Amino acid sequence: MNSQQDDTILIRGGRVLDPASGRDEICDVFIRNGVVTEIGTASDAVECAIEIDATGCLVTPGLVDPHVHLREPGGEHKETIATGTASAVQGGFTTVCCMPNTTPTIDSRNTMDFIRLRAAETAACRVFIVAAATIGRSGEEIAPIASLVEAGAVGISDDGDVVADSQMMLNVLRTCAQVDRVFMQHAQDPALTRGASMNSGPVASKLGLIGWPKLAEEVIVERDVRMLAQTGGRYHVQHVSSAGTVEILRRAQAQGLAASGEASPHHLLLTDEACDGYDTSAKMNPPLRTTDDVEALRAAVADGTLSVLATDHAPHTENEKDSDFEAAPFGIVGLDCALGLYAKALIETGHIDWPRLIALLTIEPARLVDLDDRGIGRLDVGLPADITVIDPAMTWTIDPDEFASKGRNTPFTGVEVTGRATMTIVDGSIAHQLDGTFTM
Ligand SMILES: [Zn+2]
Incomplete structure (x- = not known):
């Protein structure tokens, strides 16, 4: 042979x-x-x-997840680039974009170089980097966005935290527009979510927990799309949880703004009822909402308002999750089992068919982070x-x-x-x- x-x-x-x-x-x-x-x-x-x-x-083209947490560097007890990407390929993903909330934050070329080196040595799939918008994700000093993009960052985000300060947000949006990279917002008004650990509503009241209103997401997205109308560029809402956010995005898109959003498996399938009994495996950021929100998200995927699916893969140790609801960290893992969950939420309910699901998992996220022209998210001769x-x-x-x-x-x-x-x-x-x- x-x-x-x-x-x-x-x-x-x-x-x-x-x-x-x-x-x-x-x-x-x-x-x-x-x-x-x-x-x-x-x-x-x-x-x-x-x-x-x-x-x-x-x-199909290899699946693309534009929002994962690989935890390396600094959180290797939760996940590594090796284990996170092993999880990705087991779930059918060939490309993942890792978020910058590592230790240190991905806000410098040095940290990007480290991740690329570790990925070259240990990753089971392609790893691209979403770099931070501000130094240390602290919201106080803008990161060297142009330099990070030149070094290969495919998107900019302070994920884990919102860019809260409005002047900073304007600067970040303008800079992202100049370098033609998408800004991805973790939409959470910190003043409206102090001490909150789950959705505001009857379940939170029953459990005696501080509620996290949908408004906390919506006011940020509303502010941001109004800024986007002035700055131009591309804006993307991560892990949309609220029907109100869908409305804002729909209106922004109708105005011709390049505003997009992503949905995650848990927000397409579960409600805050899952937190009952103080189940920390249902504690996430943003929190699980209501049946109306789940329905609105599914409809938004069906009509194209939400064009990307993302797991927000967020590994934590059992020890960390095995604590009081309020003390436990936010997040769930997603890569291993996302595909079947997406099918359950979107195909089995009649909202979309397999070709559209595959688009939401391949060419749509690839376009979001400018990987489509490298052949990612596509299956064709020569690629x-x-x-x-x-x-x-x-x-x-x-x-x-x-x-x-x-x-x-x-x-x-x-x-x-x-x-x-x-x-x-x-x-x-x-x-x-x-x-x-x-x-x-
Ligand atoms: Zn986030």
Whole structure:
């Protein structure tokens, strides 16, 4: 066998979806030396090092998650670039964008260099960096945004915290517009959320917990889109939780502003009832809301107001989560099980179909962070072979013990979902294969 054959993979007979080009057909995908070299009908005689029978499966561009927390540097007891990206490929993701709330903050080229080095040494998938808007994410001094973008930052955000100061926010938006990178807002008015740990409402009252009003998100987004109308540029709301935020984004988009938003699996499926019994696995930021909000978010995904899905993968240790509700950290892990949860929230409820779900997980986030022109989020001849094979009919039960993430913090333990990544190919190499699939 020659070396060319060693580097060849043939994926036969799957439903090949590429939302960027509109391709949706049963055919074969041929990969050589890391690149997709042919999409069509392979002859039976063609010899390949690896041949995969994808009958009944979807063959899609590798999934892209524009919002994850890999915790390295500084939080390696929660997650590392190695374990976070192992979790990503197990869930079908070939590209993740890591948030800057590490220790130190990603607000310098040095820290970016460190992450890139660690990713080159240990990552199972592609890692791109969202750098901080302000030094130390403190909101007091603007970060060297132009320099960070020049060094490869694909987005700018103080995620974990809002950019609260209005003058600072104007400066950040203007700078992002100048360098043509998206600003991503963690929309939370700190004055309205002091001491709050869950959604304002009857459940919080019953539990005796300080409520976190939807207004805390909405007033920030309202302010920001009014600023955006003056500054130009691109603005993106992370982990939208409130129906009111959807309304504001819809209006901004109708005005022609480049304002977008993302939805996360938990906000598309759960309400604040999940916090009952002081269940810390349901404690997140922003908090779980109400049935009306869940419905509004699903409708917003269906009509395109929300064009991106993001897990906000936020690993914590069991010790950290195993404490009082008010003391426990916010967040849940997402990468291992997101795909089945998205399908449950959006496809099984009739809001969208598989091709649209794949768009929300590939070309849409790739465009958001300017990775589409590098071939990310697309599956086509001549592009790097980042490919996810999905069995849309496979029903399985979410078990945190099977997660590749160090984090086990999820409110979805024992939940049955349908749709699972069975193989993840990154840059032409098989990065994950589900046990018991594809005897080769
Ligand atoms: Zn956030």
